[in-house]
Amino acid sequence: MIVDELPQRTLLRPGLRLPAFKGPFQDNGASPWYSPVRVGNGPAAPILKLNVDTGARFNWLTSTACDTRACTMPQRRRFDPAASSSFVAGAGEPLRIDFGHWGEMLATRGSDFLSLGTLPPQRAGFYCTTHYDGTQFCELNWDGGLGVPNGLSPDPHSTHIVETLLNAGVLTPERAMVSFLMDPASGTGVVEFGGYDMQAVDEDSAIELPFVPYATGLDYIWTTPLRSWKVGPVEVARGQLFCHDTGSSHFKGDPVLLMQAMHQLELQRGRTGRYPLLELDIGRHRDDGRPARLVLGADQYVTEIEAGQGRGRTTANLNPLAGYDGLLLVGSILLDHVCAVYRFQVSGAPGRYRVAPGTTWMFNKRGGPQVIRP
Template sequence: MNSEPLPNNLVFPMQRGPFQNNGASPWYCTLKLGTPAQSLKFSLDSGTNMSWVTSTLCSTDQCKHFAGGRFDIQASSTFAFTDCLRRPYSFGPWGTMQVESASDVLTLPNDAHLNSQLFLAAAYEGDQFKQLDWDGGLGLPCSSAYVEGRSSFVLQTLMREGQLDPAHPFIAFDWDAQRRSGDCRMGAVDSSKTQGPHLFLPWSVYSALPGVEYIWSTELKSYSVGSEQLRSNIKFALDSGSSQFKGDSALMRETLARISHSNQPDILLEFADGQMTLGSELYECLIEAGPQQGQVLPQFAPLGLTNLVVVGSVVMDYCYTVYEYQVVKCSHEVYSLAPMGIWLFNRPDGPQIITRSSSKPFVPDARAVLDGKLTLPGPAIETATVAGTWRNDYGSVMTLEVSGRQVTGTYRSSTGSTGEYSITGCVSGTGATRTANQPLALAIEWHDLGDETKDPSWNWASGLSGQLSVTDKGDVLTLNHVLVATSDFPELARQGSYIDKLVYTRAEPQVQITPSTSIEPFPVKNTLAGHWVTVDGTSLVLSVHSDSKQRFGMVRGSFKCQEASAEVTGFTDINTLKCKLSLQSVSLTATLTGDNTVFTLCGTLDLMADTLSLLVLTSSAVAPAHAYLATQISSLHFTRTTDAFPSAQSLRGK
């Protein structure tokens, strides 16, 4: 593919196997493992932090893959187990294999021998493995700090043993899809291929999914399909072991939906300093083997990697790609590698996918080797917010806005009545993380904001309390729901209180909404207004307002006790008397001052007895593993009074 090899570097000849619809790169290098040497196909994989090979530890019905090779451990005199345990190794959402740890001699293309530690695949199954064009992989993670401890890092080992110059810390991939041949060059760059439009993608750690900090990730300013921007300020990773675009499940599904309804839109990736554009002729690929052989399919796959876009050969086939490290020398023969970033260069004879160059130039000279220590930037603690649009399992959609601790929004229900309904509520803390959920309380007034036909549910209210959590599959709202029906709704529900668990995931806004913050409140006279107290002294002081159309009541007030206080917001039905009902629905929310706790109080005001009976859902911030203890239920019974010596015991839990 190019001229004579540059001095002091190692070239791995590579071949392109059949393109298959499994998300794995079709590129591999044939290397020899063991004594006597056994030829096997290896991926040179920048998307993993360990080295592995399919082995004869697999039973005959396991480890079936397209390449078909297995390393025969008993045929190698230099083979040795380094551990006595078999364990699962996860490739994340892509799949899992059972592995055992071992060591043996790897023969490199220059006939040098490298003592290597690696994992032996002892079991795996699934279509993604069946379509694999290689027998194993050699990991090329972004840093030696992230290498799996029982596995060798080839580039670092070559530097340590004097076979590569640490001043040239490059791994360059040069693939020609038309000729189905290429190479991976370690320790040098072909400067003749670093001319013209280029991109520099500085490394930035991806921390949304713990354990995959080893990927070569960078900041992605925006991701667009055609003229429509679908995401902004997420992460992008270039993975030589991958083929198709994959990653964030919602984003990949949205991409496929827009491709199916549009006329071959371009995919536009905009970075802080540069831009890449791929036409449909590049991401619509002919499947050359496997179950979809002969089909031309868009290469986008949901993979549960939150806020991340990963791609491999679909981009790298058309670019000269250079991964660059910073080398640190700790002692005489100890070299550590830190990530600098990735350089991409348009191939002059191929599609010009880099449509705006980076301003930073590439200089193919020797790099300085640092002495001493270097600190890698730690992963930022990513927090999720309840702000956004959410859809539950029933198909109901709510859109929430957050200002400080106050939450407002609008709800569209898919059960019972249809229409738009107002939301108010509160959160505690600054957001949810991988280690701590965020408590949330909401109140919903079921009087339609639009011009829908009136029905009995217009007198009802709901209270919701629960958690926002950050999961591998995205952000999730898990809320306990109390629906207070103050009247019968024929063929739907009888008067009473109904409890349900609702799970919401993020969704794209489908309709224009009328935010509840746009409603101008006016004071109104209502029986709920006043001072209420329980037997143990818990106190509520409430006032009632309404919008200009007198549709429903907006409640404001305070909760006071000897230990804590809280502002209260919520809703109530102000049309109870007009509708000749004896029960008035009430739903209130509050967050305790100085405590990471929110609560919803939902129930009825009995107009005849002048008593206020409320179910209390109290939610506190918990670790994800303890989510089943996040919300506590209790009840409070208030009477009207002018005196108050309250206690918060029933709200704070026993």
């Protein structure tokens, strides 16, 4: 059995909702958003700040075994495996996990119960970090992350949370999705497994982003064809791939594309005294299949750095990222202003379900900026 297309009105029922909160915006490329999740059992089980991350293929937590500066900062919360009687340690030596320009993280394997919303605790596999440091991790608002990759190239030691909920009977194959609806003005939002808030979005604005995989080894990220990217009237990219990543904040990716975009932004700003529009030609309108555009103004992509290095400075949030040729990636700078619904294809049978990438939907929010254009 494979399920992808969804009966429209099944989404009227609410799914599993996790509250989300916005920490201070920092210039480290990571999303400022996180959700509180209790890990382990008993009254002493900590509530950690976890980002629900569509750009990661694994789950990870900061553990008490880590004593670097980034792990022991006053606002950091840590999980103590020894204090949870339900923790099961994994076999093997600590692993070295490469975060690219962020550096590296050492971690051990294990599993324990995660308390998600009002559900009974669900057992999940994750990595317990034993070492990381540096300004990138020091400026991270989260204590860890819950990966929601598209289902390709699964991590053998980390549980896919959507598969876990499917096989626990919490989600049905027709409702295998995760939606993100954030309100940056209030600093609050909702991550919903199994549905989205139809009353909060403009259904007529709905677009579909068909999945096309990126490079081998990074095919687990959610990517779609990018027909064109314009800075003001000037096209700076054509025929590349676009990734929408809830764990990120900035526009980043292919250094050549980003340098061209940054050059055009400063050139046009110097001529006119204002920031130009950023226009992404991607996806198709769900109702009639017409090509769609996402248009961001300065109010959406130019932000103030609220904490950490550069605090008080204004940034346009464009950053080259070596090693990602042909890819443009963005996170909260776009996703704060639309509702994104990541949908999965489901195969297998109850108790043995597996997920694969489906078609992502995006909507304008009612009363929000009209980012999605005809």
